[in-house]
Amino acid sequence: MIRKMIQIDTKKCDGCGLCAEACHEGAIGIVDGKARLLRDDYCDGLGDCLPVCPQDAISFAEREAAPYDxxxxxxxxxxxxxxxxxxxxxxxxxxxxxxxxxxxxxxxxxxxxxxxxxxxxxxxxxxxxxxxxxxxxxxxxxxxxxxxxxxxxxxxxxxxxxxxxxxxxxxxxxxxxxxxxxxxxxxxxxxxxxxxxxxxxxxxx
CATH class of the missing domain: 3.40.50 (Rossmann fold)
Incomplete structure (x- = not known):
């Protein structure tokens, strides 16, 4: 299905981990020093992670993704x-x-x-x-x-x-x-x- 999801610009990300802490669903993790969206079905699309990112590395995008589970x-x-x-x-x-x-x-x-x-x-x-x-x-x-x-x-x-x-x-x-x-x-x-x-x-x- 097409729905609003977060996307992470790994070039901007400094791996601080604030977004992972803000994501109460556990959709974001730090992998090899960079924030990654680990599972589409864990992301509710509300974007609690966006305002905490000091590097402005997270944004919304409409794309094909598994439904929120x-x-x-x-x-x-x-x-x-x-x-x-x-x-x-x-x-x-x-x-x-x-x-x-x-x-x-x-x-x-x-x-x-x-x-x-x-x-x-x-x-x-x-x-x-x-x-x-x-x-x-x-x-x-x-x-x-x-x-x-x-x-x-x-x-x-x-x-x-x-x-x-x-x-x-x-x-x-x-x-x-x-x-x-x-x-x-x-x-x-x-x-x-x-x-x-x-x-x-x-x-x-």
Whole structure:
């Protein structure tokens, strides 16, 4: 298929490795002192690597390439670091409205305190999901509009919410429920509520 991909000018590249560090999917590696695109199917085409290159050696090109393989990327990331995080960025406010990793994804929307309150958060909630996090109280925004656009523009399969038991955290649950309504799609929204002492307090379906 023809899609937008990064290309690396090896004549400009000085092998600093910043692009490889910025590529959370593991598509870029340093080979013989130069940055190389190791696998087309690991590159999501979003270009997180472009702004970190001090030599301006990376650019976009439309070319024949294997489709982005989110499942393969997730397996690679888990193997390398033990994380269940499938994409970057994770903050709702920073997330794009449309991205390859959203297609056919099971979406987890979590209050950002939940990962600290529950020790098995990655394995219990994040595995095989695209994760978005935020805090409705601290960010002081209504996430429903942006989440609704994400649901409209992508073929999301399911949504799960994880929040804390504290009253202010219910804003996350309400925002996702409103987003599901705004999207015009029929999404059941299961909600897991965590206690401040690290237990799954209840599940609401």
């Amino acid at each position: 989110r499942e393969a990327v997730m397996k690679n990331m888990k193997k390398k670091s033990g994380t269940m995080l499938a994409q970057w960025p994770v903050q709702i406010q920073l997330a794009p409205l449309q991205a390859p990793y959203f297609q056919e994804a099971d979406l987890l929307v979590a209050a950002d305190c939940t990962a600290y309150a529950y020790g098995k958060f990655h394995k219990t909630f994040m595995e095989d999901k695209v994760t978005l996090i935020g805090c409705t109280k601290l960010d002081g925004v209504d996430y429903s509009e942006k989440l609704g656009e994400i649901l409209k523009r992508n073929e999301i399969k399911s949504i799960t919410v994880v929040r804390m038991e504290v009253p202010c955290c219910r804003g996350m649950e309400l925002a996702v429920q409103k987003a599901a309504e705004l999207s015009g799609k029929d999404f059941p929204v299961p909600v897991f509520v965590l206690s401040v002492d690290g237990r799954i307090q209840k599940e609401v379906k």
